[in-house]
Amino acid sequence: MKILVLNYSVGNIYSISHALSRLGASVSVEKEISSREFDGLVMPGVGSFTSASEAISSYRGLLRDVILSGTPTLGICLGMQILFNSSDEGPGSGLDIFGGRVVSLPPTVKRPQMGWNRLLKTRYSPLLEGVEDAWVYFNHSYYPEPTDRSIVAAKTEYGVDIPSVISHRNIFGTQFHPEKSSKAGRQILQNFINQVRR
Amino acid sequence: MALAKRIIPCLDVRDGRVVKGRRFTDLVDAGDPSQLARRYSDEGADELVFLDITASLEKRKILVKVVRSVAAEIDIPFTVGGGIRSQEDAEIVLHNGADKVSINTAAVENPKLVQRLSEIYGSQCIVVAIDAKKDSSKPSGYHVYTHSGTKPSGLDALEWARKVDRLGAGEILLTSIDMDGTKDGYDIELTRTIASSVSIPVIASGGAGTPEHIYRVLAEGGADAALAASIFHFNEYPIQTVKNFLRERGVLVRS
Numbered sequence: 001m002k003i004l005v006l007n008y009s010v011g012n013i014y015s016i017s018h019a020l021s022r023l024g025a026s027v028s029v030e031k032e033i034s035s036r037e038f039d040g041l042v043m044p045g046v047g048s049f050t051s052a053s054e055a056i057s058s059y060r061g062l063l064r065d066v067i068l069s070g071t072p073t074l075g076i077c078l079g080m081q082i083l084f085n086s087s088d089e090g091p092g093s094g095l096d097i098f099g100g101r102v103v104s105l106p107p108t109v110k111r112p113q114m115g116w117n118r119l120l121k122t123r124y125s126p127l128l129e130g131v132e133d134a135w136v137y138f139n140h141s142y143y144p145e146p147t148d149r150s151i152v153a154a155k156t157e158y159g160v161d162i163p164s165v166i167s168h169r170n171i172f173g174t175q176f177h178p179e180k181s182s183k184a185g186r187q188i189l190q191n192f193i194n195q196v197r198r
Numbered sequence: 199m200a201l202a203k204r205i206i207p208c209l210d211v212r213d214g215r216v217v218k219g220r221r222f223t224d225l226v227d228a229g230d231p232s233q234l235a236r237r238y239s240d241e242g243a244d245e246l247v248f249l250d251i252t253a254s255l256e257k258r259k260i261l262v263k264v265v266r267s268v269a270a271e272i273d274i275p276f277t278v279g280g281g282i283r284s285q286e287d288a289e290i291v292l293h294n295g296a297d298k299v300s301i302n303t304a305a306v307e308n309p310k311l312v313q314r315l316s317e318i319y320g321s322q323c324i325v326v327a328i329d330a331k332k333d334s335s336k337p338s339g340y341h342v343y344t345h346s347g348t349k350p351s352g353l354d355a356l357e358w359a360r361k362v363d364r365l366g367a368g369e370i371l372l373t374s375i376d377m378d379g380t381k382d383g384y385d386i387e388l389t390r391t392i393a394s395s396v397s398i399p400v401i402a403s404g405g406a407g408t409p410e411h412i413y414r415v416l417a418e419g420g421a422d423a424a425l426a427a428s429i430f431h432f433n434e435y436p437i438q439t440v441k442n443f444l445r446e447r448g449v450l451v452r453s
Binding site: 012107114135138140157 | 200203293317321423452
């Protein structure tokens with residue numbers, strides 16, 4: 001069982017790789033996708049939308065195909081945002097896996113949202129098994145507005161209701177950082193690993 | 199708004215070991231950074247700040263080791279600062295597993311560095327540390343100092359805070375030089391002045407001696423987070439004791 005952590009950006013992917021390894025997953029960090037020889041995909045959450053969009057452009061088709069053909073996929077923060085069409089953060093196209101645009105947090109709150117906030121589950125998702133209204137760590141200025149609201153599995157209040165967890169078949173996304181969210185984060189990553197193991 | 203106020207222990211690191219002491223003097227070895235990080239994380243710290251005070255030529259090599267070992271050990275966010283003078287220094291910290299890098303003197307000397315780093319890594323990774331001292335000749339009443347609080351920069355603290363906000367900093371780590379090390383409480387006025395005038399979160403630092411001090415800087419000073427060193431290091435007040443104190447007074451903290 002191998003999880004590929006896609007290092008499409010310039011920032012910190014150490015934390016997510018270590019967090020998955022500590023839970024017993026076999027992790028491989030790759031700069032791009034060239035084959036399908038892995039069982040789960042994690043898209044980490046660092047960098048800007050535009051830089052991520054540029055980085056994935058050369059293998060965008062294969063990446064879309066991997067995700068849409070059923071590979072358990074977890075997008076974290078920016079890694080979730082890139083699943084949508086476009087972003088207020090800057091030019092570039094997302095993966096168009098989900099319809100919707102990534103927008104800025106409202107000016108009425110401090111941006112970035114930096115710190116611990118609560119998840120409010122809105123429906124069942126295997127990603128959130130054993131996780132009840134937990135505190136999780138956010139660090140972001142943008143959030144996606146899905147066209148299809150039914151993909152939202154948990155929301156978080158910060159000036160507006162942010163979709164903090166999305167869940168659709170094999171595709172999961174968290175606006176927060178499970179790898180930085182202590183106990184609840186460990187449970188969420190364990191749940192994802194369980195999905196990969198199925 | 200349901201964001202919890204954060205409690206952040208600060209650890210000084212010299213030559214790859216955590217040291218405890220007052221303002222760089224009387225330092226005692228307090229152990230391995232990753233082990234202490236794990237302990238604080240288990241005790242309920244919301245985040246950690248490492249201040250590297252290594253002065254040797256081997257600084258970068260040592261820093262890489264420390265950052266990597268901490269990143270491998272904990273699953274709460276951590277910031278690394280102390281002697282980050284260039285884009286390359288910042289990259290070493292961020293590429294080896296720190297969530298945020300804190301820059302101080304280098305930001306004052308080269309404000310474009312803040313802009314460049316936030317464009318590359320995103321604002322959320324970039325903390326600007328501001329060391330401020332009371333000075334009635336400055337419009338806000340506070341003067342920015344650099345080089346570990348030893349050199350006056352000429353900058354007004356409020357103007358500088360607003361500027362780093364515009365340049366793309368994601369957070370301000372605001373230390374009162376007057377209160378630092380005293381354990382007499384944070385500078386509430388300084389914190390309120392800055393926190394109410396910028397659009398980014400402010401971490402208050404310098405002066406924590408009791409849970410009441412932490413309560414006051416969060417409630418009256420409007421800080422988003424409180425940083426403290428000695429009250430946690432010497433276990434005078436365990437983190438949960440502080441959090442319970444805050445919770446009883448209506449401050450939202452992570453349980």
